[in-house]
Amino acid sequence: MKKTHQLISSLSALALAAGAFLLFPPLAWSDNDDQALIAKANALFKPLPASSALENTELTPLRVALGKSLFYETRVSADGRLGCVTCHNPAYHGADSLALTVGVHGKQLPRNAHTVFNTSLLIAQHYGGNRATVEEQAYKAVLSPLAYGNTSNEQVETKLTQLGYLPLFKAAYPQDAKPVSVENWSKAIGAFERTLLTPAPFDKFLKGDAQALSRNAKLGLDKFINTGCAGCHNGVTVGGQSYQKFGITQDYWLVTGSTPKEAFKGYDKGRFHDTKDEADAFMFKVPQLRNVAATPPYFHDGSVATLPQAVRVMAQLQLGKQLSDEDVSHIVSFLESLTGDIPADFAQVPRLPVAPH
Ligand code: HEC
Ligand code: HEC
Numbered sequence: 320m321k322k323t324h325q326l327i328s329s330l331s332a333l334a335l336a337a338g339a340f341l342l343f344p345p346l347a348w349s350d351n352d353d354q355a356l357i358a359k360a361n362a363l364f365k366p367l368p369a370s371s372a373l374e375n376t377e378l379t380p381l382r383v384a385l386g387k388s389l390f391y392e393t394r395v396s397a398d399g400r401l402g403c404v405t406c407h408n409p410a411y412h413g414a415d416s417l418a419l420t421v422g423v424h425g426k427q428l429p430r431n432a433h434t435v436f437n438t439s440l441l442i443a444q445h446y447g448g449n450r451a452t453v454e455e456q457a458y459k460a461v462l463s464p465l466a467y468g469n470t471s472n473e474q475v476e477t478k479l480t481q482l483g484y485l486p487l488f489k490a491a492y493p494q495d496a497k498p499v500s501v502e503n504w505s506k507a508i509g510a511f512e513r514t515l516l517t518p519a520p521f522d523k524f525l526k527g528d529a530q531a532l533s534r535n536a537k538l539g540l541d542k543f544i545n546t547g548c549a550g551c552h553n554g555v556t557v558g559g560q561s562y563q564k565f566g567i568t569q570d571y572w573l574v575t576g577s578t579p580k581e582a583f584k585g586y587d588k589g590r591f592h593d594t595k596d597e598a599d600a601f602m603f604k605v606p607q608l609r610n611v612a613a614t615p616p617y618f619h620d621g622s623v624a625t626l627p628q629a630v631r632v633m634a635q636l637q638l639g640k641q642l643s644d645e646d647v648s649h650i651v652s653f654l655e656s657l658t659g660d661i662p663a664d665f666a667q668v669p670r671l672p673v674a675p676h
Contacts, residue, residue, distance in 0.1 A: 348537065353529035356537055359544060365555040366522040371439040371513045378510045381491040386511025388487065388669045389504055395461065395478050397423050397468030403460070403508070407435035409666040412613035412658075413515065418621025423468035429582040431621035434614050436659070437607060439513045441559035446603045446619045447593035448562060454509035458501055472501045479504070483672035517610060517659025521557075524656070532656050539653030542646050547638045556607035557657060562590055565603045565619075568639040574632050575622040587619055612655045626651050 372378045389395075393402040406420045407413050413434035420432045430446060444450040450459055461467045461475050469475050476499050479488070488498035491507060523531035532540065543549055552558040565571050572578070572586055579585045583592055589603040603619060616622070617629035627647050634640045642650070 348534055350529070353537070356541060357524065357527060357529065360540060361525055363544065363549045363553045364521075364525060364557060366525045367437065367440075367516050367518050367555060371516060373509075373513070376506070376510070378513055379491070381487075382507050382510040383514055384669070385484075385487045385491045386507035386509065387664070388484075388671055389508050390511055391669055392482075392671060394482055395467060395469070395475060401467065403435070403457075406432040409661055412436070412610050412661060413665070414614040416615070418616050422465045426465065428465055429580040429587065430619050431616065433606065434610050435512060436515045436517045436662075437556050437609050438559075439509070439515075440556050441604070441607060442561065443604065446587075446606075447590040448604045449593040452509065453512045454505045457508035457512075458505035461501060461504060475501050475504065482674050487672065515662050515665055517662065519609065519659040520656045521653075522659075533652060535649050535652040536656045537653075539649035539651065540656075542642075543650050543653055546634065546640060546642070546646075546650075548633065548650070551605045551637065552608050556609055558605045559607035561605055562599070562602045563605050563637075564601050565589065565636070566601055567637050568635065571601070571618075571636055572622075574636050575618055575620075577618070577620050577622045580620070589619070608654060609657045610659060611657060612651070613658050626654060630654075 370378070390403040390407075393400055393405065396402065401423055406415045408415055413436040414432050418431060420428045420430070422428045433445075438444060438456075439453045442448065444453060444456040450456040462469050462472070464470075467475075469478075479485075479499050485499055488495075488500075488503055488507075492498045492503050495503065520531045520536075543552075551561065551563050554560040566574075570586075577586065580587055588600045590599040591597070591602070593599075611617075612626055615626065616624050617626070618632075623629045623632055630647050630650050631642060634642045
Protein backbone atom coordinates (compact mmCIF):
# COMPACT_ATOMS: atom_id res chain seq x y z
CA MET A 320 0.00 0.00 0.00
CA LYS A 321 2.74 2.39 1.03
CA LYS A 322 4.73 1.38 -2.02
CA THR A 323 1.82 2.10 -4.38
CA HIS A 324 1.43 5.44 -2.67
CA GLN A 325 5.08 6.24 -3.23
CA LEU A 326 4.83 5.17 -6.83
CA ILE A 327 1.80 7.37 -7.40
CA SER A 328 3.43 10.36 -5.76
CA SER A 329 6.65 9.95 -7.68
CA LEU A 330 4.63 9.49 -10.87
CA SER A 331 2.71 12.66 -10.17
CA ALA A 332 5.95 14.46 -9.38
CA LEU A 333 7.19 13.28 -12.74
CA ALA A 334 4.00 14.44 -14.43
CA LEU A 335 4.32 17.80 -12.73
CA ALA A 336 7.91 18.11 -13.85
CA ALA A 337 6.91 17.18 -17.40
CA GLY A 338 4.13 19.76 -17.28
CA ALA A 339 6.55 22.37 -16.06
CA PHE A 340 8.94 21.40 -18.85
CA LEU A 341 6.22 21.94 -21.43
CA LEU A 342 5.23 25.26 -19.93
CA PHE A 343 8.77 26.48 -19.35
CA PRO A 344 11.14 24.74 -21.75
CA PRO A 345 14.74 25.31 -20.65
CA LEU A 346 15.52 27.38 -23.77
CA ALA A 347 12.34 29.45 -23.66
CA TRP A 348 12.67 32.44 -25.95
CA SER A 349 10.78 35.44 -24.61
CA ASP A 350 9.72 38.80 -25.99
CA ASN A 351 12.46 40.33 -23.87
CA ASP A 352 15.02 38.09 -25.52
CA ASP A 353 13.70 39.22 -28.90
CA GLN A 354 14.08 42.88 -28.00
CA ALA A 355 17.58 42.30 -26.59
CA LEU A 356 18.64 40.40 -29.71
CA ILE A 357 17.22 43.06 -32.04
CA ALA A 358 19.19 45.72 -30.13
CA LYS A 359 22.35 43.60 -30.15
CA ALA A 360 22.00 42.96 -33.89
CA ASN A 361 21.39 46.63 -34.67
CA ALA A 362 24.71 47.51 -33.02
CA LEU A 363 26.50 45.30 -35.57
CA PHE A 364 24.40 45.22 -38.72
CA LYS A 365 22.19 47.59 -40.71
CA PRO A 366 19.16 47.06 -42.91
CA LEU A 367 19.71 47.56 -46.65
CA PRO A 368 19.13 51.14 -47.83
CA ALA A 369 16.37 51.86 -50.35
CA SER A 370 18.93 52.87 -52.97
CA SER A 371 22.68 52.77 -53.46
CA ALA A 372 22.87 55.52 -56.09
CA LEU A 373 26.13 57.44 -56.16
CA GLU A 374 25.97 61.06 -55.12
CA ASN A 375 25.34 63.23 -58.20
CA THR A 376 24.67 60.18 -60.35
CA GLU A 377 21.07 59.57 -61.12
CA LEU A 378 19.93 56.00 -61.70
CA THR A 379 17.65 57.07 -64.53
CA PRO A 380 15.44 54.33 -66.00
CA LEU A 381 17.22 54.69 -69.38
CA ARG A 382 20.65 54.16 -67.82
CA VAL A 383 19.49 51.21 -65.76
CA ALA A 384 17.81 49.62 -68.81
CA LEU A 385 20.95 50.13 -70.92
CA GLY A 386 23.08 48.68 -68.13
CA LYS A 387 20.84 45.66 -67.96
CA SER A 388 21.15 45.07 -71.72
CA LEU A 389 24.92 45.36 -71.51
CA PHE A 390 24.94 42.97 -68.55
CA TYR A 391 23.14 40.39 -70.69
CA GLU A 392 25.16 41.17 -73.85
CA THR A 393 27.53 38.38 -74.90
CA ARG A 394 28.53 39.64 -78.37
CA VAL A 395 31.09 42.11 -76.98
CA SER A 396 33.38 39.36 -75.65
CA ALA A 397 36.29 38.09 -77.77
CA ASP A 398 34.58 34.77 -78.49
CA GLY A 399 31.08 36.24 -78.62
CA ARG A 400 29.82 33.90 -75.92
CA LEU A 401 30.37 35.55 -72.60
CA GLY A 402 28.54 38.32 -70.75
CA CYS A 403 28.27 39.35 -67.11
CA VAL A 404 25.16 37.20 -66.95
CA THR A 405 27.14 34.06 -67.82
CA CYS A 406 28.88 34.15 -64.45
CA HIS A 407 26.31 36.25 -62.54
CA ASN A 408 23.12 34.45 -63.41
CA PRO A 409 19.59 34.87 -62.01
CA ALA A 410 19.29 31.07 -61.86
CA TYR A 411 22.06 31.03 -59.24
CA HIS A 412 21.20 34.16 -57.29
CA GLY A 413 23.59 36.40 -59.21
CA ALA A 414 26.52 33.96 -59.15
CA ASP A 415 27.20 30.73 -61.07
CA SER A 416 27.26 27.23 -59.67
CA LEU A 417 30.87 26.44 -60.51
CA ALA A 418 33.77 26.21 -58.08
CA LEU A 419 35.93 28.18 -60.53
CA THR A 420 34.41 30.25 -63.34
CA VAL A 421 35.11 29.71 -67.01
CA GLY A 422 36.23 32.80 -68.92
CA VAL A 423 36.68 33.69 -72.55
CA HIS A 424 37.67 30.85 -74.94
CA GLY A 425 36.67 28.35 -72.25
CA LYS A 426 39.65 29.18 -70.05
CA GLN A 427 39.16 28.40 -66.36
CA LEU A 428 39.69 31.36 -64.03
CA PRO A 429 41.36 30.87 -60.64
CA ARG A 430 38.45 32.16 -58.53
CA ASN A 431 34.82 31.53 -57.63
CA ALA A 432 32.29 34.13 -58.84
CA HIS A 433 30.63 36.27 -56.19
CA THR A 434 26.97 37.14 -56.37
CA VAL A 435 26.44 40.51 -58.02
CA PHE A 436 23.65 41.48 -55.59
CA ASN A 437 24.31 44.28 -53.07
CA THR A 438 27.94 44.57 -54.21
CA SER A 439 27.72 48.34 -54.71
CA LEU A 440 27.65 48.55 -50.89
CA LEU A 441 30.96 46.73 -50.36
CA ILE A 442 34.24 48.41 -49.37
CA ALA A 443 35.67 47.42 -52.80
CA GLN A 444 35.19 44.72 -55.43
CA HIS A 445 36.87 41.29 -55.79
CA TYR A 446 38.63 39.21 -53.13
CA GLY A 447 41.73 41.39 -53.42
CA GLY A 448 39.75 44.65 -53.50
CA ASN A 449 41.57 45.69 -56.68
CA ARG A 450 38.50 47.45 -58.08
CA ALA A 451 37.14 50.31 -55.98
CA THR A 452 33.58 50.48 -57.30
CA VAL A 453 31.15 48.44 -59.38
CA GLU A 454 31.78 50.94 -62.19
CA GLU A 455 35.53 50.32 -62.14
CA GLN A 456 34.85 46.58 -62.00
CA ALA A 457 32.71 46.74 -65.17
CA TYR A 458 35.29 48.92 -66.93
CA LYS A 459 38.13 46.51 -66.26
CA ALA A 460 36.10 43.35 -66.93
CA VAL A 461 35.41 44.25 -70.55
CA LEU A 462 39.14 44.83 -71.14
CA SER A 463 40.37 41.89 -69.10
CA PRO A 464 42.22 39.24 -71.11
CA LEU A 465 40.66 36.54 -68.91
CA ALA A 466 37.06 37.76 -68.82
CA TYR A 467 36.02 39.50 -72.07
CA GLY A 468 39.35 39.30 -73.89
CA ASN A 469 39.13 42.74 -75.58
CA THR A 470 42.39 44.57 -76.20
CA SER A 471 41.38 48.24 -76.53
CA ASN A 472 38.61 50.70 -75.76
CA GLU A 473 38.16 51.36 -79.49
CA GLN A 474 37.56 47.67 -80.12
CA VAL A 475 34.77 47.57 -77.51
CA GLU A 476 33.23 50.83 -78.76
CA THR A 477 33.26 49.67 -82.39
CA LYS A 478 31.54 46.41 -81.44
CA LEU A 479 28.86 48.24 -79.44
CA THR A 480 28.18 50.65 -82.31
CA GLN A 481 28.02 47.82 -84.86
CA LEU A 482 25.58 45.94 -82.64
CA GLY A 483 23.19 48.91 -82.77
CA TYR A 484 23.72 50.38 -79.28
CA LEU A 485 24.29 54.02 -80.36
CA PRO A 486 20.65 55.16 -79.87
CA LEU A 487 20.49 53.57 -76.42
CA PHE A 488 23.73 55.23 -75.26
CA LYS A 489 22.59 58.57 -76.75
CA ALA A 490 19.30 58.39 -74.91
CA ALA A 491 20.95 57.45 -71.60
CA TYR A 492 23.81 59.99 -71.84
CA PRO A 493 22.42 62.82 -73.99
CA GLN A 494 25.04 65.40 -72.84
CA ASP A 495 28.00 63.35 -74.06
CA ALA A 496 29.71 64.28 -77.34
CA LYS A 497 30.77 60.63 -77.65
CA PRO A 498 28.00 58.57 -76.07
CA VAL A 499 29.34 55.09 -76.94
CA SER A 500 32.38 54.74 -74.69
CA VAL A 501 33.78 52.19 -72.26
CA GLU A 502 33.30 54.90 -69.62
CA ASN A 503 29.55 54.95 -70.28
CA TRP A 504 29.45 51.15 -70.57
CA SER A 505 30.80 51.03 -67.03
CA LYS A 506 28.48 53.78 -65.75
CA ALA A 507 25.39 52.12 -67.21
CA ILE A 508 26.27 48.66 -65.88
CA GLY A 509 27.09 50.27 -62.52
CA ALA A 510 23.70 52.01 -62.51
CA PHE A 511 21.99 48.66 -63.12
CA GLU A 512 24.03 46.93 -60.40
CA ARG A 513 23.14 49.68 -57.94
CA THR A 514 19.50 48.63 -58.30
CA LEU A 515 20.27 45.01 -57.42
CA LEU A 516 19.58 45.16 -53.69
CA THR A 517 17.94 42.15 -52.06
CA PRO A 518 16.13 42.91 -48.79
CA ALA A 519 15.67 39.74 -46.73
CA PRO A 520 13.78 38.55 -43.62
CA PHE A 521 16.81 39.68 -41.57
CA ASP A 522 16.15 43.30 -42.60
CA LYS A 523 12.62 43.06 -41.21
CA PHE A 524 14.05 41.66 -38.00
CA LEU A 525 16.53 44.53 -37.70
CA LYS A 526 13.68 46.96 -38.20
CA GLY A 527 11.88 45.41 -35.23
CA ASP A 528 9.74 42.56 -36.60
CA ALA A 529 10.67 39.76 -34.18
CA GLN A 530 8.53 37.25 -36.10
CA ALA A 531 10.58 37.66 -39.27
CA LEU A 532 13.14 35.12 -38.01
CA SER A 533 12.43 31.55 -36.87
CA ARG A 534 13.49 30.54 -33.38
CA ASN A 535 16.39 28.57 -34.84
CA ALA A 536 17.51 31.56 -36.89
CA LYS A 537 17.44 33.73 -33.75
CA LEU A 538 19.50 31.19 -31.83
CA GLY A 539 21.84 31.11 -34.82
CA LEU A 540 22.15 34.90 -34.94
CA ASP A 541 22.96 34.94 -31.24
CA LYS A 542 25.55 32.20 -31.78
CA PHE A 543 26.97 34.02 -34.81
CA ILE A 544 27.55 37.10 -32.66
CA ASN A 545 28.76 35.32 -29.51
CA THR A 546 31.14 32.99 -31.36
CA GLY A 547 32.88 35.98 -32.97
CA CYS A 548 31.73 35.63 -36.58
CA ALA A 549 30.34 39.18 -36.52
CA GLY A 550 33.82 40.48 -35.68
CA CYS A 551 34.51 40.17 -39.41
CA HIS A 552 31.08 39.66 -41.00
CA ASN A 553 29.28 42.84 -39.97
CA GLY A 554 27.75 46.02 -41.38
CA VAL A 555 24.98 46.42 -43.90
CA THR A 556 26.18 43.48 -46.04
CA VAL A 557 27.16 41.18 -43.13
CA GLY A 558 30.75 41.23 -44.41
CA GLY A 559 32.39 42.94 -47.35
CA GLN A 560 33.61 45.84 -45.19
CA SER A 561 37.22 44.82 -44.38
CA TYR A 562 40.17 42.64 -45.38
CA GLN A 563 41.12 39.81 -43.05
CA LYS A 564 43.55 36.97 -43.08
CA PHE A 565 42.06 33.67 -44.23
CA GLY A 566 43.60 30.91 -42.14
CA ILE A 567 44.37 32.50 -38.76
CA THR A 568 44.84 29.27 -36.79
CA GLN A 569 46.45 27.27 -39.61
CA ASP A 570 47.06 27.35 -43.38
CA TYR A 571 43.63 27.44 -45.00
CA TRP A 572 44.33 24.75 -47.58
CA LEU A 573 44.91 22.14 -44.86
CA VAL A 574 41.23 22.51 -43.97
CA THR A 575 39.58 23.54 -47.26
CA GLY A 576 41.54 21.13 -49.48
CA SER A 577 42.40 24.06 -51.81
CA THR A 578 45.03 23.42 -54.46
CA PRO A 579 47.81 25.72 -55.77
CA LYS A 580 46.81 27.77 -58.82
CA GLU A 581 48.98 28.44 -61.84
CA ALA A 582 47.77 32.05 -62.02
CA PHE A 583 49.11 32.67 -58.49
CA LYS A 584 52.22 30.49 -58.82
CA GLY A 585 51.09 28.57 -55.74
CA TYR A 586 48.30 28.97 -53.23
CA ASP A 587 46.08 32.01 -53.66
CA LYS A 588 47.47 34.73 -51.36
CA GLY A 589 44.51 37.08 -51.84
CA ARG A 590 45.22 40.81 -51.72
CA PHE A 591 48.98 40.18 -51.96
CA HIS A 592 48.61 39.49 -55.69
CA ASP A 593 47.22 43.00 -56.17
CA THR A 594 49.44 45.01 -53.81
CA LYS A 595 52.63 42.84 -53.82
CA ASP A 596 52.94 43.78 -50.16
CA GLU A 597 53.90 40.82 -47.91
CA ALA A 598 51.69 42.30 -45.18
CA ASP A 599 48.73 41.51 -47.46
CA ALA A 600 49.64 37.84 -47.91
CA PHE A 601 46.51 35.71 -47.37
CA MET A 602 44.37 38.78 -46.71
CA PHE A 603 41.04 38.48 -48.49
CA LYS A 604 38.11 40.82 -48.59
CA VAL A 605 35.63 39.35 -46.12
CA PRO A 606 32.75 38.25 -48.34
CA GLN A 607 29.27 39.58 -47.70
CA LEU A 608 26.99 36.86 -46.34
CA ARG A 609 23.78 38.21 -47.88
CA ASN A 610 22.41 35.44 -50.13
CA VAL A 611 25.22 33.11 -49.06
CA ALA A 612 22.84 30.15 -48.62
CA ALA A 613 21.86 30.48 -52.29
CA THR A 614 25.38 30.72 -53.72
CA PRO A 615 27.37 27.53 -53.13
CA PRO A 616 30.13 26.42 -53.47
CA TYR A 617 32.13 28.46 -50.94
CA PHE A 618 35.36 30.40 -50.52
CA HIS A 619 37.51 32.15 -53.09
CA ASP A 620 38.10 28.91 -54.98
CA GLY A 621 34.82 27.12 -54.34
CA SER A 622 36.75 24.48 -52.41
CA VAL A 623 33.96 23.76 -49.91
CA ALA A 624 30.65 22.47 -51.25
CA THR A 625 28.10 23.06 -48.50
CA LEU A 626 27.17 25.87 -46.13
CA PRO A 627 27.32 23.79 -42.91
CA GLN A 628 30.84 22.75 -43.86
CA ALA A 629 31.81 26.35 -44.68
CA VAL A 630 30.56 27.42 -41.23
CA ARG A 631 32.64 24.69 -39.53
CA VAL A 632 35.71 25.65 -41.55
CA MET A 633 35.31 29.31 -40.56
CA ALA A 634 34.97 28.52 -36.85
CA GLN A 635 38.09 26.36 -36.97
CA LEU A 636 40.30 28.51 -39.23
CA GLN A 637 39.30 31.99 -38.06
CA LEU A 638 38.39 31.45 -34.42
CA GLY A 639 40.00 28.15 -33.37
CA LYS A 640 36.61 26.82 -32.29
CA GLN A 641 34.73 23.58 -32.93
CA LEU A 642 31.00 24.14 -33.23
CA SER A 643 28.44 21.48 -32.26
CA ASP A 644 26.12 20.15 -34.97
CA GLU A 645 23.29 22.05 -33.31
CA ASP A 646 25.20 25.34 -33.35
CA VAL A 647 26.08 24.85 -37.01
CA SER A 648 22.47 24.15 -37.89
CA HIS A 649 21.28 27.26 -36.03
CA ILE A 650 23.90 29.45 -37.70
CA VAL A 651 22.86 28.05 -41.09
CA SER A 652 19.23 28.95 -40.26
CA PHE A 653 20.37 32.49 -39.52
CA LEU A 654 22.36 32.65 -42.77
CA GLU A 655 19.26 31.47 -44.66
CA SER A 656 17.41 34.52 -43.31
CA LEU A 657 19.86 36.63 -45.36
CA THR A 658 18.50 35.28 -48.64
CA GLY A 659 16.51 37.98 -50.41
CA ASP A 660 14.24 37.74 -53.42
CA ILE A 661 15.94 38.02 -56.79
CA PRO A 662 15.11 41.52 -58.09
CA ALA A 663 12.20 40.96 -60.51
CA ASP A 664 13.76 43.08 -63.24
CA PHE A 665 17.06 41.18 -63.03
CA ALA A 666 15.48 37.83 -63.87
CA GLN A 667 13.60 39.07 -66.93
CA VAL A 668 15.69 38.65 -70.06
CA PRO A 669 15.94 41.98 -71.94
CA ARG A 670 15.44 42.42 -75.68
CA LEU A 671 18.88 43.27 -77.06
CA PRO A 672 19.52 45.45 -80.12
CA VAL A 673 19.72 43.60 -83.41
CA ALA A 674 22.80 44.54 -85.43
CA PRO A 675 21.79 46.81 -88.34
CA HIS A 676 22.65 45.33 -91.75
C1 HEC B 1 33.95 34.53 -66.72
C2 HEC B 1 33.04 34.79 -65.64
C3 HEC B 1 32.75 36.22 -65.28
C4 HEC B 1 32.28 37.22 -66.10
C5 HEC B 1 32.01 37.17 -67.59
C6 HEC B 1 32.05 38.36 -65.25
N1 HEC B 1 32.39 38.04 -63.95
FE1 HEC B 1 32.13 39.21 -62.34
N2 HEC B 1 33.19 37.91 -61.23
C7 HEC B 1 33.68 36.70 -61.66
C8 HEC B 1 34.62 36.17 -60.69
C9 HEC B 1 35.38 34.87 -60.79
C10 HEC B 1 34.68 37.11 -59.64
C11 HEC B 1 35.58 37.07 -58.42
C12 HEC B 1 36.90 37.71 -58.84
C13 HEC B 1 37.87 37.93 -57.70
O1 HEC B 1 37.47 38.10 -56.57
O2 HEC B 1 39.07 37.95 -57.98
C14 HEC B 1 33.76 38.19 -60.01
C15 HEC B 1 33.50 39.30 -59.21
C16 HEC B 1 32.60 40.30 -59.56
C17 HEC B 1 32.21 41.39 -58.70
C18 HEC B 1 32.73 41.62 -57.30
C19 HEC B 1 31.77 41.21 -56.23
C20 HEC B 1 32.38 41.21 -54.86
O3 HEC B 1 31.72 40.73 -53.94
O4 HEC B 1 33.52 41.65 -54.69
C21 HEC B 1 31.32 42.16 -59.40
C22 HEC B 1 30.62 43.40 -58.92
C23 HEC B 1 31.18 41.56 -60.70
N3 HEC B 1 31.96 40.44 -60.76
C24 HEC B 1 30.41 42.08 -61.73
C25 HEC B 1 30.55 41.69 -63.06
C26 HEC B 1 30.06 42.44 -64.20
C27 HEC B 1 29.29 43.73 -64.12
C28 HEC B 1 30.43 41.76 -65.33
C29 HEC B 1 30.21 42.15 -66.77
C30 HEC B 1 30.81 43.42 -67.16
C31 HEC B 1 31.13 40.56 -64.86
N4 HEC B 1 31.20 40.57 -63.48
C32 HEC B 1 31.58 39.58 -65.70
C33 HEC B 1 33.33 36.09 -62.85
C34 HEC B 1 32.85 36.76 -63.94
C1 HEC C 1 38.82 36.95 -38.70
C2 HEC C 1 37.77 37.24 -39.68
C3 HEC C 1 36.66 36.22 -39.87
C4 HEC C 1 35.90 35.60 -38.90
C5 HEC C 1 36.01 35.73 -37.39
C6 HEC C 1 34.93 34.80 -39.61
N1 HEC C 1 35.07 34.94 -40.95
FE1 HEC C 1 33.95 34.06 -42.38
N2 HEC C 1 35.22 34.75 -43.81
C7 HEC C 1 36.32 35.56 -43.59
C8 HEC C 1 37.08 35.66 -44.79
C9 HEC C 1 38.36 36.47 -45.00
C10 HEC C 1 36.43 34.87 -45.76
C11 HEC C 1 36.87 34.63 -47.21
C12 HEC C 1 37.77 33.42 -47.28
C13 HEC C 1 38.14 33.08 -48.70
O1 HEC C 1 37.30 32.60 -49.44
O2 HEC C 1 39.27 33.34 -49.08
C14 HEC C 1 35.25 34.31 -45.10
C15 HEC C 1 34.30 33.51 -45.72
C16 HEC C 1 33.14 33.02 -45.13
C17 HEC C 1 32.13 32.25 -45.78
C18 HEC C 1 32.11 31.87 -47.26
C19 HEC C 1 31.41 32.93 -48.06
C20 HEC C 1 31.40 32.70 -49.54
O3 HEC C 1 30.62 33.37 -50.22
O4 HEC C 1 32.17 31.88 -50.06
C21 HEC C 1 31.17 31.96 -44.84
C22 HEC C 1 29.89 31.19 -45.06
C23 HEC C 1 31.61 32.53 -43.60
N3 HEC C 1 32.81 33.18 -43.80
C24 HEC C 1 30.92 32.42 -42.40
C25 HEC C 1 31.52 32.69 -41.17
C26 HEC C 1 31.00 32.24 -39.89
C27 HEC C 1 29.71 31.47 -39.70
C28 HEC C 1 31.88 32.64 -38.94
C29 HEC C 1 31.85 32.33 -37.47
C30 HEC C 1 31.89 30.91 -37.12
C31 HEC C 1 32.92 33.38 -39.62
N4 HEC C 1 32.68 33.37 -40.95
C32 HEC C 1 33.99 33.99 -38.97
C33 HEC C 1 36.64 36.17 -42.39
C34 HEC C 1 36.13 35.79 -41.16
